[in-house]
Amino acid sequence: MNSNAEIVSLIRKRMEETITESELRVLENWAASDPLYSDLLKKVEDEELLLSDLKTRLDIKSDHLKNNWLNKFEEKTFGKIKKAERQELPPRNSNWGWYLSCAALLISVLGIGLLLYRTQINQTKEMTISDLSPGGNKAKITLADGRVIELNEDQDAVVMGEQLAYEDGTxxxxLDENKVSYATISTPRGGQYQITLSDGTRVWLNADSKLTYPLTMRGKERVVELDGEAYFDVESKFVGGEKIPFKIKTLGELVEVTGTQFNLKAYADEQYENRTTLVEGSVLLHAAGGTLPLQAGEQGVNDSRGLHKKKVDIGQYIAWKNNQFVFEEVELREAMKILSRWYDFDFEIQDRVKQTYLYASFSRGKNLKDVLKIIEGSGIKFKLVRIGERNKLTIFN
Known part of the structure; x- marks a missing residue:
């Protein structure tokens, strides 16, 4: 991409008839890339129009300008030209040189203005879209020294050890443990990945999640930190015949296990509703000065009521790990939170939509359009649009 300064220089050369053929092609390609650029070039190259335009605009009083964005920008632009007029300029042989300098300034500032205006338009432009693809294997690892490793989307798991490798051995x-002791693996919205930690513990990360962990786990403590949702298959470890607990820190909670399988949902933006669903083994939840033991088939909840637990059908809470969505009497807003992280969209439920509970199961490999057709059986409708760089789903009756 050519900078504004480069374009101004080429326009100068063309008007002075000193431009080379290669430079002329660059300028013509720039003008052809956008009708706005083409119009601007034609205007500047018309000497009489340029002089008249500059003279007229230099006489415009700022208090006569209309109070809209473009006029505010124009006011700032020609304010700079007036400032240039007041500054001491080197001797010139003709008024043309001075106006050319003003034109160069005008082109440069207008070029920036066009970009700003385009950005503003793109951020507010709404376009109806028909579908969104499902998420996939997307993640990155950020080392403690700041290095970032983008993981291959054709793979689905990494293994920590003296080396960082994919599960197939690639x-x-x-990694030098003496230089880097901790790392964070994170998935974006619409991403998932697996990691095997140095102690053999396997972790499945759901969308929009991150796990911070030590590169090696030694001694009498194994501690990781989670923001998001993950399924843990914790490897039992012993030191001197003593079983070493595995601890997971989340916002406002500590989960302590010895060797077990469970699902932990603890998104920072849902800090008042952490859920630990135990598949096998035992778990201790620590929060707000209290401790709650869990047995297989129980779900511990840490919310505004404090720590409490209940018996659950664990299938729907670990379905995502098996690439499935299972909604069994799941409130509509909660279901939309789950879907929005996987398909990467924002959502709005209109006030007229009555409280709705969903009963459905389907593959996470389906496109969003097919998922919405299933949910529409509950008597609600959807509108999907793209606004700027974001996708938005509106739910209505």
């Missing part, structure tokens, strides 16, 4: 990078 080497990613050698």
């Amino acid at each position: 080497l990613i990078q050698d």
Whole structure:
């Protein structure tokens, strides 16, 4: 992409008839890339129009300008030209040189203005879209020294050890424990990935989640931090015959296990509703000065009421790990939170929509359009649009 300064220089050369053929092609390609650029070039190259335009605009009083965005920008632009007029300029052979300098300034500032205006339009432009693809294997690892490793979307799991490698043995990078002791693996909205930690513990990360962990786990403590949702298959470890607990820190909670399988949902933006669903083994939840033991088939909840637990059908809470969505009497807003993280959209439920509970199961590999057709059986409708760089789903009767 050519900078504004480069374009101004080429326009100068063309008007002075010193431009080369290669430079002329660059300028013509720039003008052809956008009708706005083409119009601007034609205007500037018309000497009489340029002089008249500049003279007229230099006489415009700022208090006569209309109070809209473009006129505010114009006011700032020609304010700079007036400032240039007041500054001491080097001797010139003709008024043309001075107006050319003003034109160069005008082109440069207008070029920036066009970009700003375009950005403003793109951020507010709404376009109806028909579908969104499901998420996939997307993640990155950020090392404690700031290095970032983008993981291959054709793979689905990494293994930590003296080396960082994919599960099939493909080497990613050698790691020096003396220089880097911690790392964070994170998935974006619409992403998932698996990691095997150095102690053999396997972790499945759901969308929009991150796990911070030590590169090696030694001694009498194994501690990781989670923001998001993950399924843990914790490897039992012993030191001197003593079983070493595995601890997971979340916002406002500590989960302590010895060797077990469970699902932990603890998104920071849903801090008042952490859920730990135990598949097998036992778990201790610590929060707000209290401790709650869990047995297989129980779900511990940490919300505004404090720590409490209940018996649940664990299938719907770990379905995502098996690439499924299972909604069994799930409130509409909660279901939309789950879907929005996987398909990467924002959502709005209109006030007229009555409280709705969903009963459905389907593959996470389906496109959003097919999922919405299933949910429409509950008597609600959807509108999907793209606004700027974001997708938005509106739910209505």
